[in-house]
Amino acid sequence: MQSPATLIADRLAEHAESVCRRYLSKGHKEGRYWLVGDVRNTPGRSLYVRLLASPDGRGAAGKWTDAQSGDRGDLLDVIAAACGHRTLRETLDEARQFLRLPIPPSSDEGVRYRQTKTSTGTPEAAQRLHAASRPIMGSLAQHYLAGRAIIDLIGCEALRFHPCCWYRASQGDEPDVRPACPAMIAAVTDLDGTVMGVHRTWLALDGSDKAAVAYPRRAMGHLLGNGVRFGRAGPVMVAGEGIETMLSLRQVMPALSAIAGLSAAHLAAILFPAGLRRLYVARDDDSAGAGALRTLTERAIPAGIEIVPLEPRLDDFNSDLMAFGRAKLAETVHAQLRAVDAGQFLISGA
Structure with missing residues (x-):
C-alpha cells in the first residue's frame, strides 16, 4: 500500500505546472520544464522541474533536479522549502489544501521533514x-x-x-x-x-x-x-x-x-x-x-x-x-x- 506522501506527490505531479506557478513563482516555463534558481524560489535557471513525463518513460512529471547543487526531489520538497516547513505533516496539509483534498485528523505524519534527496551530492x-x-x-x-x-x-x-x-x-x-x-x-x-x-x-x-x-x-x-x-x-x-x-x-x-x-x-x-x-x-x-x-x-x-x-x-x-x-x-x-x-x-x- 502506498504511503500518503507518495499518493499526494503523485497527485501533485498531475498538476506540476500549477504547483510551480504557485510555489516557484520566480521561475518560468520552457518547453516541458519549469526553470528557476533553486528550490527556495530564487530567480535563475539552475533548477528544472519536469512538467510532463518524458516520452521514453525515463523521466516522471513532478521530479526536479538542481544542476548546480546536484539536489533532486519531488513537488512535496518544493512545497516544504517554499513554505519553510519542518515536518512532513505541515507539507502534506499544505498540499491537500492546494489539491482541495480533505485534511485528516492528526497522525504520525508529524515526523521531521526528510532531507532533499541527493545521489552524488553528499x-x-x-x-x-x-x-x-x-x-x-x-x-x-x-x-x-x-x-x-x-x-x-x-x-x-x-x-x-x-x-x-x-x-x-x-x-x-x-x-x-x-x-x-x-x-x-x-x-x-x-x-x-x-x-x-x-x-x-x-x-x-x-x-x-x-x-x-x-x-x-x-x-x-x-x-x-x-x-x-x-x-x-x-x-x-x-x-x-x-x-x-x-x-x-x-x-x-x-x-x-x-x-x-x-x-x-x-x-x-x-x-x-x-x-x-x-x-x-x-x-x-x-x-x-x-x-x-x-x-x-x-x-x-x-x-x-x-x-x-x-x-x-x-x-x-x-x-x-x-x-x-x-x-x-x-x-x-x-x-x-x-x-x-x-x-x-x-x-x-x-
Missing part, C-alpha cells in the same frame, strides 16, 4: 573529489584565473584543480558534450574548516575560459550556512556570491578574510563566525543580490554585527577588475570602506 562524495584534486598553482585553473586578472592567490588554499572532472550532461547540453573536463575545485567548509561540499568550475581544455557546457559551474554537498573561505575568520570580513568576486577583492585587500556563498540564497544563509563584528557584503548588482543583503542585515542586527554593502561599478567586482584594473578597483572599494579598515586592509597604490 559531503562524503565532495570530500573524495577534493582529496583527488591537486594544488592550483601551476595548473590550468591558475591560468584561467589569470585570464580574469586574478593573479595573487596567497591564502587561497581552498582552491584546487582536477584534470579530468566528470560532468553530468543536463537539459541544454549538446548530445556530444564531453563527459569530463578539467575543473577548478573549491572547498566548501563549515565554521570548523570541515569540507562539507565542493564547487566545480569546468574549464576549456586550454584553460582560456570556462568549458562550453550548459552549466560550467556546479556545487555539491551541504552548502547551507557554509562557503568557500579565503583566510582565517576575524572581526572584520567580506562576503559575496561568486568565487571570482571574492578573489577580485583580494587582489586589492589580500589580508581581509573572505567567504564566497556561491549564490544569493546561500550568501543570505551563511553562518557568522564567532567574534565577527563587521561584515562587508559584496553584492551582485541584481534583485537577488539586493535580497541577500537585506536578509543578511536582518540576521546580523540581533547578533551585534554591522553590515556594510560594497557596490561594484559594473555587474560584479571581477567585471570591475577586468575593465578598470587594480588601481581603479581599489579606488572604488576605498570609497566604501570604513576608514580604519581601508588603512588596515587596502593595499596602498594597488
